Ligand SMILES: Cc1cc2nc3c(=O)[nH]c(=O)nc-3n(C[C@H](O)[C@H](O)[C@H](O)COP(=O)(O)OP(=O)(O)OC[C@H]3O[C@@H](n4cnc5c(N)ncnc54)[C@H](O)[C@@H]3O)c2cc1C
């Protein structure tokens with residue numbers, strides 16, 4: 001790796017001041033993307049700014065009214081081991097447990113997965129499905145941004161120079177709701193998704209009240225498909241309604257062919273994965289409905 | 294100003310300090326500066342797990358950790374697994390089950406297995422394979438490694454019961 005300086009500020013204000021003075025700095029969370037990119041020469045910087053010692057970026061807190069706040073630097077293992085994450089956001093705990101293997105999960109953050117803006121990032125479709133919102137802070141103030149508006153292109157996100165992602169906010173789970181992320185990979189772990197689908201559903205009287213669907217690895221960025229989720233609104237839970245949503249997801253996909261799969265194969269996977277992810281989310285929603293009764 | 298950074302840390306329970314460049318990985322410093330060469334380098338990009346250590350108790354690949362990040366943290370390496378001249382039961386199980394050939398992957402597997410069995414004394418075969426998926430072995434075909442982990446788990450559970 002080329003020479004760089006290193007700073008590990010312990011307050012958000014210090015981090016923002018350093019970032020303001022060094023627009024070319026690279027932020028370091030778990031480093032499982034960044035250090036690989038720096039070593040391969042795909043990125044260069046004079047300053048690596050470690051954000052893991054900032055309290056706000058390590059926060060995990062849950063409130064049944066306002067939902068979950070997940071600090072951007074919290075590593076996957078800490079997220080999926082957290083009892084409140086497991087209890088209220090089981091799909092989030094599950095996706096954190098399939099990013100890389102055990103050692104990667106000890107470092108990789110959900111925030112880094114999002115900021116890296118890879119089309120294949122496994123957490124992102126689920127974040128979109130769950131309606132997560134990014135808290136982005138810069139020296140001149142802060143703003144909130146829905147996750148679906150955050151990634152722009154491979155490796156490119158919507159933050160301005162000098163801004164950083166502090167945390168993700170997840171709305172409190174609704175009664176009779178469920179979520180699921182499903183990916184297709186040639187081996188069971190430690191691989192890049194050929195295609196992935198994140199969904200969330202809310203049910204009422206055997207019908208869909210709301211649904212959100214987003215896709216991985218089939219577009220230049222994680223792809224939110226509002227039409228697919230909206231098609232389910234008011235429809236009964238049935239093979240027909242799930243298939244119709246799956247076809248809409250497939251139609252929205254614009255994948256490329258590469259060594260992992262062809263365009264046709266990926267589009268086909270979108271439909272299959274969407275249907276299966278919806279089935280799993282519905283099962284979870286029904287389980288939850290039974291519990292609250 | 295290109296100066297080295299002074300880092301104070303704890304390695305295998307002992308306070309250590311060292312000088313490093315910010316760009317150096319923890320793996321490089323462990324091996325080349327501190328002469329703790331039990332930790333191996335395979336891929337240098339997080340895939341193979343041969344550089345596995347613990348950082349504040351969590352398993353990480355030390356090739357994807359900057360040495361400067363170790364400031365004030367606790368690191369555990371393969372050198373801290375045996376108790377003096379006594380091999381740890383996991384190490385014995387790897388020997389007895391012929392779970393290694395070239396041995397390059399072994400330190401990483403043993404460090405990872407130790408964390409697994411401390412958290413989950415009786416993991417299923419599937420759980421063992423899933424937990425150790427970040428450790429690659431090019432020699433054994435994994436079956437003997439899984440058997441060694443199962444044997445070590447059994448042994449450690451037995452020891453615990455006799456102590457209780
Ligand atoms: C062996 C291996 C296996 C992997 N497997 C998977 C997998 O199965 N699925 C998957 O999706 N990914 C996988 N990855 C990729 C990577 O682990 C994930 O994308 C991870 O979530 C990145 O998080 P991090 O904390 O390590 O990010 P870092 O590498 O620290 O950061 C990633 C990028 O985001 C920026 N950044 C980080 N945090 C912030 C912030 N708070 N504000 C602004 N910018 C920020 C950094 O500057 C950098 O550009 C794998 C990587 C490796 C090495």
Ligand code: FES
Pocket residue numbers: 333334335336337338339340341342343344345354355356357
């Ligand atoms: S050398 Fe670190 S994972 Fe391979």
Ligand code: FES
Pocket residue numbers: 392393394395396397398399429430431432433
């Ligand atoms: S024993 Fe040679 S790589 Fe595992």
